[in-house]
Amino acid sequence: MGFFENLAGGFVVALSASNLFYCALGAILGTAIGVLPGLGPPATIALLLPVTFRMEPVSAVIMLAGIFYGAMYGGSTTSILLNIPGEAASVVTCLDGYKMARNGQAGKALGISAIGSFIAGTLGVLGVSVMAPTLASFALKFGPPEYCCLVFLGLMMAIYLSEESVLKGLMMGVLGLLLGTVGLDPVDGTPRFTMGFNRLMDGVDFVVMAMGLFGIAEILCNLETPENREVFKTALKGLLPTLQDWRLCWASVLRGSILGFFIGVLPGGGAIISSFAAYAVEKRLSRHPERFGRGAIEGVAAPEAANNAASTSSFIPLLTLGIPGNASIAMIFVALMIHGIRPGPLLLQEHPNLFWGVIASMYIGNALLLALNLPLINFWVRMLKVPYRYLAVVVVVVCVIGAYSVNNSAWDVGMMVFFGIFGYLLRKFAFPASPFILAMILGPMLEKTLQQSLIASGGNFMTFLNRPISAALLLAAGLLMLTPLVKAIWKKQKKSV
């Protein structure tokens, strides 16, 4: 059977009344939980899992997948409006999205993120339907050494996330790496820096920390200067991005989609790394990098496109290798297992209807999400008209519930408050929080893959250079590291001439 016949068969499955309903339900639920910080897609999918026991396997996956990619649409909303990342992958969106909202461009930021998400999501599905089997072999080429170098490259990008001082950015990066070592040693299981707290054995929860560092810190800062409220005067007209904006960022959306798609194929943290990477690339390529961090529309478009494309392509390792790349995909894995379907290299032959039905539903789901999210923009922007003294209380309550729901524990609420105060202090002394977060996510991955590589190679560091992909990644990291230095020398020479 040809590709188009397969896909047509998939659409027949996905367009049946019940599957269309489940697709819409998933998309709506996904948007809703994406907007709420804390309660992420994995928890929601877990709650709904018992419901899927009685559903057709393909309907179950269509609904759960809808929740997962729908959350990527919703996740940017609170980042832009309130500086609270609703999802791990939308931390970067806070950087410029929130600034745009403060400049009265909330509608524009939300619009570009919805439309960018739609374009990226659709391109992603197109990529999955055409390239899934090929990409599976690409993912197979990624062993621990390749991951290790990719993560290292990601860390180098932290340089581009620091708004003002590179030195401060690096300091925060190192601090993040240190915090990432809290918990059990990944190889021998020794507890490190847990100070006797059992709760710290699994390290510090990243979502909770991000809510504190961004959300709570933001509120503390705003309460300090009451006149700040004036800034939230948002013009309701000009909600959607203009032609001018599109000229600025169509290429960013495209680059973000491609980057997100390929990084998303790799199991483990794909969506998060890709959003950071897309932001770094845009800042690097921009002729006016100083606009980034001050409300650059490309700084919203690229990472949003990247995290959507990545969430779509993260289905590839599940459907073709049986490897769940993140917690949400793991829950979808469970849903299939309960029905006795084991995803893996044989899925495409044994259950073609399931494979193509799910892919077809993603085309439909993305279109539904765009239709759902564009009208919502108006509503969200109006919300900013609520006086900040009321809004702040609501936001704190939502954050507390969100932090509690991550692990059902009050410990996490305490952690969020702690990091809120820490984030407030960081701002007072103008230290950027995003390199800290990036390093803290990537640190444990770096450590684990480094150890795996070295154990497997018998302690031989050449393993990183002998493998073509890891060598190329290291080279890229090296170049990235050197650019600020070269730039500085270049400038000096220019001056002296």
Place this chain on the structure above:
Amino acid sequence: MKRKWIPVITLTLFMISMPLAATAAEEKWPTRPITITIGFSPGGGMDMMGRLLSEGMGKSLGVAMPVVNMVGANSAIAMDHVNKQPRDGYNLFGISSAVSTFPATGLSKLTYKDFGMVGIMFGNLATFCVAYDSPIKNGKELVERLKKGDLTGSNSGIGGMWHVPQLIVANALGGKFKAVPYTGGPTSALAAAKKEVDFSTSDLSEALTFIKSKMLRPLIVFDDKPYVLDDITIPPITDFVPTMKGKIAGGLGWRALGYPRGIPQDRVNKLIAAFKSTMASGTVKEFAKKNLLPLVDATGAEADKIFEAATQT
């Protein structure tokens, strides 16, 4: 969105019902949701077990039984949390055989003395696999190389369910290997297929898709009898290491539901009855069959003994 409030509502109900629970007549139990805390992430074998039990036992007891994932430290964090809850039977814990390594690894002081068993649901079949085109072609060659001590082997975590059988085999042979931890059974199996390591240890079901698509070759099962998988017969470890005959039981992994000791016995009995009826259901039997999981179905005191034996080996 409504579900966001469930923890809050549960908590409120919990607080209101605390004074009531003390005076309520014992025959009316349970009257509110029973939480099953699982110390592993969603999607793993333990999580799936929890969800199957939640569905079946919840129906039989007439209350909801939400599964809560509290990940970390090979489930020691979750175990500690459950241990701190009131002894009213409303908090259960998913016990995997990895718990029996806690005294050795120092992750927790809690043992079979602190936790009793409702029942053991699934056993598992630790399977040693190599890449399909690996120079190691059979169990005998693998054992020789383990004795020589120059192999790397993947598992799902140090002290975890698949590291234990690796250690037992290596010790029995007087050999060694370098353990490389991955993030779960399927990933551990894939590592051998990708030749990142020389052999992998995971559940047979986790390696199955790679075996069928000729990426992995199963060489040994950690059991005392061979396993027949369609046209492949996988020999047991006892064929190669005769000294292990009769000593397998303590090292075999299992997945079970437990409770912190101190709960009134009639409540434990109700839980055991619900567990038994779930195990007898078609859903569980079919799930076990499709996923190649051996059903154990040991409950109460019988299961306690298996837990105790595992901790002592």
